[in-house]
Amino acid sequence: MCLQTIVINRAAEAAPLTRGDQSDYDVALAFADFCHSLIAKLEQPQRLRDVGVERSLLPKLAANMLKSKSVNDNPKPLESVEQAQQFFEAMW
Secondary structure, X not given: OXXXXXXXXXXXXXXXXXXXXXXXXXXXXXXXXXXXHHHHHOOOOOOHHHHOOOHHHHHHHHHHHOXXXXXXXXXXXXXOHHHHHHHHHXXX
């Protein structure tokens, strides 16, 4: 069993999700929806702009992200600043 499947299974156990015969992708989406709902119920910020991060900072954040050891140790590494910036655009 690969690490991704282990993480998905543990997330499904931690949240009120039913694994059934759903794909890893579907369980991951359900877990993301659960997290989004939980954060909203707790009335916490959902996006970077909700905590005052200006969009003009995203390129710098993306460049700094590529310097992170945890990012570089990821089994599916980021290849470029542009790719990293896509993550920040989604979070913004």
